[in-house]
Amino acid sequence: MLGSGKITLTGGKMKFTYDPLLTKTYIKNEAIIGNKMNAVIGSTVQLDMFGDFREYPANYVTQINNHELVGIKWSSSNEAVASVDENGAVTSKSSGSTVITGISGGKASSVTVETVKPEDVKPIKLDLSVPAEPQVGDTFIPTIKATNAYGAVYALDAKDVTFSFKNGKARLQEDGVLIADAEGEEEITATFSGLKATAATKIVAKPTPPADPGNSGPIVIAPPTTPDVDLTKDSIVKSDVFAELAKDKNATMTFAGNGYKWKVNGSDITNPNAAVDLGVNVKHQAPIGKISTPVQVNAKKVVLGLSLNQNGALPGKMTLELPTGNEQAGKKLFFYAVNSADQAPAFVSELTVDENGTVAIPFTSSTAAEYVLMTQKILDFKDADAHWAKADIYYLAGKDMISGVNDSQFLPNNAITRGEFVKLIAGAAGADVSAFTNSSFADVKPADWYSPYVEWAKRNNIVLGVQPDAFAPNEKITREQIAVILVRLSDLLGYTxxxxxxxxxxxxxxxxxxxxxxxxxxxxxxxxxxxxPNHRFAPAKSATRGEAAKMLATLLKAMEQ
Structure with missing residues (x-):
C-alpha cells in the first residue's frame, strides 16, 4: 500500500499514522442504497472505507479502515442526528438527516444518513452481514438490513435484534457488538419482528508475531506446499496424485489452468480413487454458450460465467480461484448454478473477493451445466414465472428498479399505487432523491417512504397532483395516469x-x-x-404491478436501442 507516514505528538505521547496514496475513496455498508442509508434511531452501524490505488503502481482497490495505522478522519454534518466515531461507527440519535464524511490520503467520500423511529419500520425481509474472516478476539458490528413492502431499506440496531450462534464460536456483548471467541466456522442468525436472517463466517487465529531473535522458542514449520500442476495441456489428473496427497494432511497442492487455479489440502481428500478433469471454461459473460440466458439473469450484473469439465464428485473439498478484476476487490458476489434457460438459477453461495480481486469458490462436486458469478442477487418470483409480463418484471428487477413483496413473490396481478409507480419512474431516471426532504402536497408527509420520489417528480413536472395540494399517494394509479407520466418521463430524459x-x-x-x-x-x-378487449382503452381502470412493469420496461428498452 503506497503512501507516507506521519508522526504527531499530543500530550507528550507520540502517534504514528499512515496516509495512503489514493485516487479515490468509497464508503461502504450493505444498507447503503444510492449513497444513502436509512438508520433506526438508537442503532450503531459500521461504515467501511475502501481506497482506490488504480492510477499508481499498486493498482488495486482495498479496504483501508481495517489497517490500524491508516489515518481516516470521520465527521458528521449534524451530530445531533447521528455521530460517527474515529472507527467509522455511526450512532443515530434523533430524527433528521446528516452527511457522514470520511477522509483518507486527502480524498473524501460521503454518505447521507436519514434516521427513522423504530416503530416506523415494518419489514417483510431481513438481511444480515458480518465479516467473512474475523480473528479470534475481534469485535465487530453486524449490519442488519430490514426491507419493507415498498423496497425501502433500514439499518437496525443490533440491540433490538435477537441473535443465536450455531457453533458457539461467537457471542453478543451487552453493547450490541459481536465478539469472535474461538476458531472455526460459525453460523449467526438474527431474528427481528418474526423474520430471520442467517450469515456464515469463519473465525481465524490471530497471526503469530515474529519471534524475538534473542528469545529462543519453538520453531514453527509451515505446512509443505506442492508446486503447481500445469493443466494447460492436459486437465485430467490421475487418481494416484490425490492418493499421494491424502497421505500428508498438512500438504497443499495447486493445479493451474488458463485463468484459473484449483487448491486442495491433503486433509480434505475424501475420494482419491478416481481420475478427475479439472478443466474450467471461464468467460466474462453468462451463460457461456451451453444454454440460453435465463430471463432472471441481468447480463450487466454478470462478473464471470463458467463451466466445469468434471461432472460429478471431486476428490474432496477443492477451492477454485478466479481473477475477477480490481474493481471487485472487497465486494460481495453471488454464485449460482444454471441448469436450464427455463429455470431460475439456483443460489449456491455468497462470496467475498479478496483485496487483489480474486474470488475463491469451494466445490465438492459439479452437477450444473454452467455457473454464474453475479454482483447482484438473482430474484426468483414464483408467481411471476408463468405471468405474461415475466420478462419485463425481471428486466426491471435486474436494474434494481422493482422488488417483490418478498424473495419469492411479486404479486403481478395486484394493483399498483401512485406512490409506488412514482418510485419506479424515479429509479428509471436514475434520480438521486436524497435532497428532496420537503413535500409540496398536504397528503405527503416528509417522513413517508414515497415522499422524496413524489417531490422529485413534482419538481420535474412529471406529476402535478390530483389537486393543487393533494397527490393521493395510496390511491391505485389509472391507465391514463400512467400514460401521462411515462410521456412526461420520456420528455424529461430527452427521448422522442x-x-x-x-x-x-x-x-x-x-x-x-x-x-x-x-x-x-x-x-x-x-x-x-x-x-x-372490445376496442376499449379503459382510462380509469387501475393498472396492475405486472402491467406497470410492462409499460415502463417497453419505454426503457426503446430508449436503449
Whole structure:
C-alpha cells in the first residue's frame, strides 16, 4: 500500500499514522442504497472505507479502515442526528438527516444518513452481514438490513435484534457488538419482528508475531506446499496424485489452468480413487454458450460465467480461484448454478473477493451445466414465472428498479399505487432523491417512504397532483395516469417517442380525460400501452404491478436501442 507516514505528538505521547496514496475513496455498508442509508434511531452501524490505488503502481482497490495505522478522519454534518466515531461507527440519535464524511490520503467520500423511529419500520425481509474472516478476539458490528413492502431499506440496531450462534464460536456483548471467541466456522442468525436472517463466517487465529531473535522458542514449520500442476495441456489428473496427497494432511497442492487455479489440502481428500478433469471454461459473460440466458439473469450484473469439465464428485473439498478484476476487490458476489434457460438459477453461495480481486469458490462436486458469478442477487418470483409480463418484471428487477413483496413473490396481478409507480419512474431516471426532504402536497408527509420520489417528480413536472395540494399517494394509479407520466418521463430524459404502431380509435375515447388524450395517443403509437378487449382503452381502470412493469420496461428498452 503506497503512501507516507506521519508522526504527531499530543500530550507528550507520540502517534504514528499512515496516509495512503489514493485516487479515490468509497464508503461502504450493505444498507447503503444510492449513497444513502436509512438508520433506526438508537442503532450503531459500521461504515467501511475502501481506497482506490488504480492510477499508481499498486493498482488495486482495498479496504483501508481495517489497517490500524491508516489515518481516516470521520465527521458528521449534524451530530445531533447521528455521530460517527474515529472507527467509522455511526450512532443515530434523533430524527433528521446528516452527511457522514470520511477522509483518507486527502480524498473524501460521503454518505447521507436519514434516521427513522423504530416503530416506523415494518419489514417483510431481513438481511444480515458480518465479516467473512474475523480473528479470534475481534469485535465487530453486524449490519442488519430490514426491507419493507415498498423496497425501502433500514439499518437496525443490533440491540433490538435477537441473535443465536450455531457453533458457539461467537457471542453478543451487552453493547450490541459481536465478539469472535474461538476458531472455526460459525453460523449467526438474527431474528427481528418474526423474520430471520442467517450469515456464515469463519473465525481465524490471530497471526503469530515474529519471534524475538534473542528469545529462543519453538520453531514453527509451515505446512509443505506442492508446486503447481500445469493443466494447460492436459486437465485430467490421475487418481494416484490425490492418493499421494491424502497421505500428508498438512500438504497443499495447486493445479493451474488458463485463468484459473484449483487448491486442495491433503486433509480434505475424501475420494482419491478416481481420475478427475479439472478443466474450467471461464468467460466474462453468462451463460457461456451451453444454454440460453435465463430471463432472471441481468447480463450487466454478470462478473464471470463458467463451466466445469468434471461432472460429478471431486476428490474432496477443492477451492477454485478466479481473477475477477480490481474493481471487485472487497465486494460481495453471488454464485449460482444454471441448469436450464427455463429455470431460475439456483443460489449456491455468497462470496467475498479478496483485496487483489480474486474470488475463491469451494466445490465438492459439479452437477450444473454452467455457473454464474453475479454482483447482484438473482430474484426468483414464483408467481411471476408463468405471468405474461415475466420478462419485463425481471428486466426491471435486474436494474434494481422493482422488488417483490418478498424473495419469492411479486404479486403481478395486484394493483399498483401512485406512490409506488412514482418510485419506479424515479429509479428509471436514475434520480438521486436524497435532497428532496420537503413535500409540496398536504397528503405527503416528509417522513413517508414515497415522499422524496413524489417531490422529485413534482419538481420535474412529471406529476402535478390530483389537486393543487393533494397527490393521493395510496390511491391505485389509472391507465391514463400512467400514460401521462411515462410521456412526461420520456420528455424529461430527452427521448422522442417513436410512432411505430398504427393509431387506434378507442370505443371509449370520450372517457379519456382531456389532459391525458395526447399522452395516451403517443403512448399507444409508441407501443408502450395498448387497448383492452372490445376496442376499449379503459382510462380509469387501475393498472396492475405486472402491467406497470410492462409499460415502463417497453419505454426503457426503446430508449436503449
Amino acid at each position: 417517442l417513436k410512432g411505430n404502431a398504427q393509431p387506434v380509435h378507442f370505443a371509449d375515447e370520450a372517457n379519456i380525460s382531456a389532459y391525458a388524450r395526447e399522452a395516451v395517443n403517443k403512448a399507444q403509437q409508441a407501443g408502450i400501452i395498448s387497448g383492452m
